[in-house]
Amino acid sequence: MSRALFLASLALAFNLAHAAHDSPAAHSPSVAEVRATLAAMPKGNAARGKQLNQSLMCASCHGNEGVAPTSNWASLAGQRAAYTYKSLLDYQKNGRHENARATVMQAAVSGMSRQDMADVAAWYASLPAPNPAPVRLDAAAHTRIDRLVRRGDPTRLLTACASCHGAAGQGGINETPALAGQTVGSFVRTMNDYRQGHRVTDANQGMRQFAQRLSAQEIRALALYYAALPKP
Numbered sequence: 001m002s003r004a005l006f007l008a009s010l011a012l013a014f015n016l017a018h019a020a021h022d023s024p025a026a027h028s029p030s031v032a033e034v035r036a037t038l039a040a041m042p043k044g045n046a047a048r049g050k051q052l053n054q055s056l057m058c059a060s061c062h063g064n065e066g067v068a069p070t071s072n073w074a075s076l077a078g079q080r081a082a083y084t085y086k087s088l089l090d091y092q093k094n095g096r097h098e099n100a101r102a103t104v105m106q107a108a109v110s111g112m113s114r115q116d117m118a119d120v121a122a123w124y125a126s127l128p129a130p131n132p133a134p135v136r137l138d139a140a141a142h143t144r145i146d147r148l149v150r151r152g153d154p155t156r157l158l159t160a161c162a163s164c165h166g167a168a169g170q171g172g173i174n175e176t177p178a179l180a181g182q183t184v185g186s187f188v189r190t191m192n193d194y195r196q197g198h199r200v201t202d203a204n205q206g207m208r209q210f211a212q213r214l215s216a217q218e219i220r221a222l223a224l225y226y227a228a229l230p231k232p
């Protein structure tokens, strides 16, 4: 091999290794890992988080008050701080990349410290959840979905969504997110990403398994149901 070729291939190998380092392969955490991550979460400063939401341009997609202006982006207002913090770390450290849009988030968090993440998380958690969206399921569908949410479906090994996400969609303990008022587009995309195994941030594959047991119609109806829930 000529010296020039050798140097070129060395440079290529370095670039590939470097690129791989910059965006780590998506990593599925264990329950113990998530617990350790959250135990080490710094105490958040909501006032500083409010400033970061502007200075880091988060507001341009997620809104000045954490309410996304379109269904394209996720709303963050009223979200549990632990879940927001874990999500930001997943993008930065664990290679969360469920769809092309996640590239935007990987870039947005690239320079954030853990303190910054805890601060924006505290700010979003301090805000009221989004207003219920003016969408409606017809009465029969609402009854069916409400039952699925509250009781699950043992014949399909579906645990009640409410047992983890709260009876009012307010979120549960630790990293279990609030769902009330979430945008329909973001909700459906998220469930499909779990279903197809593109999103792997759920410890023990809980959400991946549940999403696989739901039909596309049920996922859409669940999104409408949660988008229209009154503020917790």
Ligand code: HEC
Residues within 6 Å of the ligand: 053, 056, 057, 058, 059, 060, 061, 062, 072, 073, 074, 076, 084, 085, 087, 088, 101, 102, 104, 105, 108, 109, 120, 185, 186, 189, 190
């Ligand atoms: C250009 C638009 C854009 C910008 C700027 C942006 N985000 Fe995002 N954000 C997204 C998209 C898209 C998603 C993925 C969710 C989805 O598919 O709807 C997301 C996801 C998130 C999530 C995870 C939400 C969930 O439900 O899993 C958090 C938390 C978040 N963003 C916080 C931030 C913060 C903090 C900033 C600023 C540092 C920021 N975002 C900047 C578009 C943006």
Ligand code: HEC
Residues within 6 Å of the ligand: 074, 086, 149, 158, 159, 160, 161, 162, 163, 164, 165, 175, 176, 177, 179, 182, 187, 190, 191, 200, 201, 202, 203, 206, 207, 210, 222
């Ligand atoms: C055993 C507890 C549990 C049950 C039951 C459960 N979830 Fe989840 N869900 C979670 C956890 C924990 C996460 C966060 C996982 C992660 O970090 O990726 C999550 C994440 C989600 C998200 C992503 C939210 C976001 O904005 O990123 C949606 C949507 C969701 N669940 C909907 C549902 C629905 C609908 C049901 C019922 C069919 C359900 N979940 C049942 C624990 C649960």
